[in-house]
Amino acid sequence: MGIARTTYKVNPGLYCVGTPSEDSPVLVTANYKLSFDTLRFNLQGEDLWILVVDTRGINVWCAAGKGTFSADEIARQVKQANLDRIVTHRKLILPQLAAVGVASHELKRKCGFKAVYGPIRAQDLSEYMKRNNQADESMRSVTFSLGERLILTPVELVLTWKVVLSITLISLVSSGIVPGGYSLEALWGRGLFAIGATMAALLAGALVTPVLLPLIPGRQFWFKGALVGFLMGLAYQFLFLAEAHFPERLGILLWVTTASSYLAMNFTGATPYTSLSGVEQEMRKGLPFQMIGAGLSVVFWIAAPFLQ
Amino acid sequence: MKTFRYIDGAAVLRLDVEACIGCGICVTVCPHRIFELPNSRAEIVDYNACMECGACATNCPTEAIFVNSDDGCGCAALIIDRWISKVIGKPVSSCSC
Numbered sequence A: 001m002g003i004a005r006t007t008y009k010v011n012p013g014l015y016c017v018g019t020p021s022e023d024s025p026v027l028v029t030a031n032y033k034l035s036f037d038t039l040r041f042n043l044q045g046e047d048l049w050i051l052v053v054d055t056r057g058i059n060v061w062c063a064a065g066k067g068t069f070s071a072d073e074i075a076r077q078v079k080q081a082n083l084d085r086i087v088t089h090r091k092l093i094l095p096q097l098a099a100v101g102v103a104s105h106e107l108k109r110k111c112g113f114k115a116v117y118g119p120i121r122a123q124d125l126s127e128y129m130k131r132n133n134q135a136d137e138s139m140r141s142v143t144f145s146l147g148e149r150l151i152l153t154p155v156e157l158v159l160t161w162k163v164v165l166s167i168t169l170i171s172l173v174s175s176g177i178v179p180g181g182y183s184l185e186a187l188w189g190r191g192l193f194a195i196g197a198t199m200a201a202l203l204a205g206a207l208v209t210p211v212l213l214p215l216i217p218g219r220q221f222w223f224k225g226a227l228v229g230f231l232m233g234l235a236y237q238f239l240f241l242a243e244a245h246f247p248e249r250l251g252i253l254l255w256v257t258t259a260s261s262y263l264a265m266n267f268t269g270a271t272p273y274t275s276l277s278g279v280e281q282e283m284r285k286g287l288p289f290q291m292i293g294a295g296l297s298v299v300f301w302i303a304a305p306f307l308q
Numbered sequence B: 001m002k003t004f005r006y007i008d009g010a011a012v013l014r015l016d017v018e019a020c021i022g023c024g025i026c027v028t029v030c031p032h033r034i035f036e037l038p039n040s041r042a043e044i045v046d047y048n049a050c051m052e053c054g055a056c057a058t059n060c061p062t063e064a065i066f067v068n069s070d071d072g073c074g075c076a077a078l079i080i081d082r083w084i085s086k087v088i089g090k091p092v093s094s095c096s097c
């Protein structure tokens, strides 16, 4: 998301919340605007410092995963802000998820400040500090609520729009192929159904599957997506293609099923519970399924007018 | 996160109990609460919940933990990219998330 990355930045450096003193706590966060704003919003009424480190405008977790939210970068910002002259204590409160990229035991040596890990969610911070920097189990456990899943679905769509656009064009153009030549009438008539099928697949794989994730049977995402895509494909046929003949309908059903399966499999990158090894393992099953299914769907779709 | 379980036995997470000094930082940082510290030694209590984020391994002062964390991003598109680049030797384009 190149655009988001540049628009949603905060300048790195030291910021105040309320009127902090030399004893006030120092919180560290990424320069992703949304993280920063959420943090400030949840700290209304507190007096403290926020040290924003340069993660090139990406959020804490992704930045830590990519190594931009690191002990080195924190040490650099601590020095740049002359933090040792601003506060008398030597403690930084880091978001727990930053631990993916920050080796806390190296921080002390690098800048003289000791790292402690705060809670995962900014809304637990006040409570955490009130309890003298103690987080309970729920504050330390990652969640994946409906709201958190919904926020991620547009990300999926933004990332796939180029592919979707080219597929839409190809399916439109190929729909015009009929016995004896090319038909503009078929291009519009059949082409719209093909585009509609891709939209149905998007809906199934990139929206319905993430939203209903815990309710859909199976653990592997390619399977969940295929299941939802299959049902969506059936519904789509029932609504719009009741008149069409069999090869055409089969092509559409296969397409919605496999495209949804692929989109759902890609959602693994956005969840906070899928391991890379696990994703690789499921892709060895999911990808062949998707490639064969999508290949067959194209064959059926293009052959349909010739089989009438 | 008991509502969400992924493929059992897939994650690569190893703990060398001999090397553990019982500092407890792995217990603190794990977002899936996979470690406990009975008798001042770390112990894996829910292996299958591990998402290979690598936080425990990064923060263990004695390198007692090994995690297959590659570069932390597990979306299918990136993995396909990596597989392709292994075959044709093209460098991997960076992850877009």
Ligand code: SF4
Pocket: B013, B029, B030, B031, B032, B033, B034, B049, B050, B051, B052, B053, B054, B055, B056, B057, B067
């Ligand atoms: S890799 Fe992450 S999820 Fe797995 S045990 Fe370590 S901290 Fe927990």
Ligand code: SF4
Pocket: B019, B020, B021, B022, B023, B024, B025, B026, B027, B041, B042, B056, B059, B060, B061, B062, B063, B064, B065
């Ligand atoms: S972080 Fe390492 S040394 Fe500390 S308790 Fe965990 S395994 Fe042991």
